[in-house]
Amino acid sequence: MTTADEYRLLGFTDADREDAEKLSVDPAAVAEFATELRRLMGTFPAEDELKVPDDPLVSVATFLATLPDIRRYHQQRGIPDEISWATLADLGKQLDVNRRTHGSFGLETHWWMTIHWTGVIYALGRLQFLLHQLPASTPVPGVEPGEWVIGVHIPESGPLTPEAVDASFAQAREFFPRYFPEYPVRIATLGSWLLDPYLLDNLPQDSNTVRFGRRFTPYGEPRDSQDSAIFFTFRSHDLTKLDEFPQDTTLQRLIVSRIKSGGTWQTAHGYLTL
Numbered sequence: 013m014t015t016a017d018e019y020r021l022l023g024f025t026d027a028d029r030e031d032a033e034k035l036s037v038d039p040a041a042v043a044e045f046a047t048e049l050r051r052l053m054g055t056f057p058a059e060d061e062l063k064v065p066d067d068p069l070v071s072v073a074t075f076l077a078t079l080p081d082i083r084r085y086h087q088q089r090g091i092p093d094e095i096s097w098a099t100l101a102d103l104g105k106q107l108d109v110n111r112r113t114h115g116s117f118g119l120e121t122h123w124w125m126t127i128h129w130t131g132v133i134y135a136l137g138r139l140q141f142l143l144h145q146l147p148a149s150t151p152v153p154g155v156e157p158g159e160w161v162i163g164v165h166i167p168e169s170g171p172l173t174p175e176a177v178d179a180s181f182a183q184a185r186e187f188f189p190r191y192f193p194e195y196p197v198r199i200a201t202l203g204s205w206l207l208d209p210y211l212l213d214n215l216p217q218d219s220n221t222v223r224f225g226r227r228f229t230p231y232g233e234p235r236d237s238q239d240s241a242i243f244f245t246f247r248s249h250d251l252t253k254l255d256e257f258p259q260d261t262t263l264q265r266l267i268v269s270r271i272k273s274g275g276t277w278q279t280a281h282g283y284l285t286l
C-alpha cells in the first residue's frame with residue numbers, strides 16, 4: 013500500500029492520487045511485470061530487453077508495487093534520499109503530462125518510467141542523466157561503442173537557465189564516479205528536438221534553449237520527428253489542431269509556422285565532454 017507521504021514524494025497531484033487509489037488491474041499482470049522489473053533493476057537492460065505491459069495502468073500499479081524495491085536499490089548504492097525521490101517523482105510528472113495531453117488518468121509514457129524503475133536514470137538538479145553504453149547504431153566521434161556515457165534529459169520543470177544547467181553538470185561529474193564507480197563516464201550525449209538545427213538557428217540566440225543546445229557538438233544525422241516538437245510544446249499529438257494551439261510565445265509561434273509552411277521538425281544528436 014502506497015502511503016500518502018509516498019504519493020507526495022512521488023509528485024502525484026491530488027487527482028492522480030485519487031485515481032491511483034481506485035486503480036483496479038489484473039494482479040497477475042502486475043506480479044509478472046514486477047518480477048521483470050526486479051530482475052532487471054541495476055542490470056542496465058538494453059532497450060528491447062524489457063517489454064512494457066499492453067495496459068499502461070498495469071505499469072502504474074507495478075511501479076507503485078515495486079516502490080520498496082527501487083528505493084532499496086538506491087539505498088544499497090548509497091544514493092541520497094533526496095536524489096532518489098527527485099528521480100522517482102518523474103512518475104507524478106508523467107501522470108500529470110498524461111492528464112494534460114489526454115484529459116484523463118493514465119501513463120502514455122510508461123516505457124519511459126521503466127528507466128527510472130530499473131535504476132539507470134537520476135535527477136540531479138535541473139536535468140536527468142541516464143547511464144548507458146553507447147549503442148553501435150549512433151556512433152559518437154572518438155567514442156568506442158560500448159563505452160559508458162550519460163544521456164542528458166530535460167524534464168519540463170521551469171526555465172533551463174545556464175546557471176541551473178552548469179550546477180546539474182557539476183553534480184553529474186561527482187555523482188557517477190561516486191555511486192557508479194565501475195562505469196567510468198567522460199561523455200554526455202543528447203538526442204532531442206531541442207537540438208534541431210532549425211530551432212537553434214531560429215530561436216533568439218540568447219534564449220536558454222539555444223544556449224543549452226550550443227553546448228553540444230552535433231553528430232549523426234537529424235531525423236524527422238514532428239510529433240516531438242508539438243508534444244513537448246503543446247502536450248498534444250494532434251497535427252490537425254495547429255490553429256487551436258496557443259500562440260503566446262516565440263517558441264509556440266515558431267513551431268506552428270514551420271509546420272504550416274511545409275517544414276518538418278527533427279530530432280538531432282549532440283555530445284559534450286563532462
Ligand SMILES: CC(C)(COP(=O)(O)OP(=O)(O)OC[C@H]1O[C@@H](n2cnc3c(N)ncnc32)[C@H](O)[C@@H]1OP(=O)(O)O)[C@@H](O)C(=O)NCCC(=O)NCCS
Pocket residue numbers: 165166167168169170171172173203204205206215219220221222244245246260261262263264
Ligand atoms: C526546454 C525548456 C525547459 C526551455 O524552457 P525555457 O528555459 O523557458 O526556454 P527559452 O528561454 O529558450 O525560451 C525561449 C522562448 O520560447 C518559449 N518557450 C520555451 N519553452 C516553451 C514551452 N514548453 N512552451 C511554450 N513556450 C515555450 C519561451 O516562453 C520564450 O518565448 P518568449 O520570449 O516569447 O516568452 C522548455 O521548453 C520545456 O520545458 N520543454 C519541455 C521538455 C522538453 O522538451 N524536454 C526535451 C525532451 S527531448
